[in-house]
Amino acid sequence: MKKCSGCLSENSDDTRFCRSCGKDISQIPVYGTLIQCPRCGNNNPYETQFCGSCGQPLTQEASNKLYAEKPPSDPWKVRAKNHPSYKQLTAIAIFLPGVGFILGIVNLCKSTVLDRKLGEHLLATSILWGFLWGVVFLFINMAS
Numbered sequence: 049m050k051k052c053s054g055c056l057s058e059n060s061d062d063t064r065f066c067r068s069c070g071k072d073i074s075q076i077p078v079y080g081t082l083i084q085c086p087r088c089g090n091n092n093p094y095e096t097q098f099c100g101s102c103g104q105p106l107t108q109e110a111s112n113k114l115y116a117e118k119p120p121s122d123p124w125k126v127r128a129k130n131h132p133s134y135k136q137l138t139a140i141a142i143f144l145p146g147v148g149f150i151l152g153i154v155n156l157c158k159s160t161v162l163d164r165k166l167g168e169h170l171l172a173t174s175i176l177w178g179f180l181w182g183v184v185f186l187f188i189n190m191a192s
């Protein structure tokens with residue numbers, strides 16, 4: 049016996065199209081048969097959607113469901129990359145620490161202690177920011 053997945057009416061074992069609604073039921077297993085999992089070989093009872101042993105989807109419907117429920121990979125990264133100001137932000141993120149770094153070195157070469165202290169601060173801050181932005185942008189760029 050085969051039960052139509054569309055109208056739930058019962059058809060004989062060798063039926064390919066449902067008697068009541070005409071739906072293609074050639075892929076529907078005969079009632080009482082076991083569905084063997086193509087991945088692990090576990091025998092699952094009739095009408096099983098997912099393998100009880102390994103979770104493999106056993107019907108087209110089940111794999112569609114699995115696929116539909118899976119969210120697209122890391123949408124925020126893709127959104128960030130497609131953002132209109134992504135390029136400007138990248139430029140600023142590279143430019144500002146770069147300027148800070150150069151200013152820091154220039155100040156380190158000056159003779160007064162105050163200038164050198166400022167230089168150290170600029171250098172440390174720009175390296176920190178450059179590093180942080182580097183990590184963030186690397187992360188975003190790995191999205192695709």
Ligand SMILES: [Zn+2]
Nearest residue numbers: 052055066069
């Ligand atoms: Zn039917």
Ligand SMILES: [Zn+2]
Nearest residue numbers: 085088099102
């Ligand atoms: Zn399995």
